[in-house]
Amino acid sequence: xxxxxxxxxxxxxxxxxxxxxxxxxxxxxxxxxxxxxxxxxxxxxxxxxxxxxxxxxxxxxxxxxxxxxxxxxxxxxxxxxxxxxxxx
Amino acid sequence: xxxxxxxxxxxxxxxxxxxxxxxxxxxxxxxxxxxxxxxxxxxxxxxxxxxxxxxxxxxxxxxxxxxxxxxxxxxxxxxxxxxxxxxx
Numbered sequence: 285x286x287x288x289x290x291x292x293x294x295x296x297x298x299x300x301x302x303x304x305x306x307x308x309x310x311x312x313x314x315x316x317x318x319x320x321x322x323x324x325x326x327x328x329x330x331x332x333x334x335x336x337x338x339x340x341x342x343x344x345x346x347x348x349x350x351x352x353x354x355x356x357x358x359x360x361x362x363x364x365x366x367x368x369x370x371x372x
Numbered sequence: 373x374x375x376x377x378x379x380x381x382x383x384x385x386x387x388x389x390x391x392x393x394x395x396x397x398x399x400x401x402x403x404x405x406x407x408x409x410x411x412x413x414x415x416x417x418x419x420x421x422x423x424x425x426x427x428x429x430x431x432x433x434x435x436x437x438x439x440x441x442x443x444x445x446x447x448x449x450x451x452x453x454x455x456x457x458x459x460x
Contacts, residue, residue, distance in 0.1 A: 308440070319373075319422035323418065326418070327416060329413050330393075
């Protein structure tokens with residue numbers, strides 16, 4: 285068993301209303317950033333997890349998303365090992 | 373001027389209390405995931421931005437984090453072009 289740090293990103297689906305994103309968009313325009321076309325706000329969830337392998341850690345995190353972390357009707361999610369995410 | 377999609381991740385600093393993360397951690401344990409050692413919750417903000425170059429888009433997003441999106445006392449942030457983030 286090894287320790288893995290996973291990054292889960294949960295994002296509102298395209299086309300659905302995102303009031304928090306709209307509020308940030310408006311604030312950015314007010315602060316002088318005119319080039320901002322759209323803002324969407326989701327969650328970034330960092331999970332330290334003990335698992336047999338990186339694959340099983342990612343599979344567990346995807347299951348967590350389906351059961352708890354993401355709303356399957358309104359949100360999409362992506363899971364990555366944080367080392368990989370940090371390299372981007 | 374081109375259109376860029378940036379992903380900003382805002383994360384509570386290590387050591388600071390994160391009640392939302394604690395609540396998720398507890399829920400995951402209740403659902404049977406015993407291998408979870410820690411959970412931290414931050415924000416993932418997706419910004420569509422018009423800019424001269426990828427570098428200036430990233431610089432603008434970092435400035436947005438310092439002025440509006442992140443609390444400099446309690447949060448760290450990272451900015452990436454979404455194409456790069458999606459590749460991870």
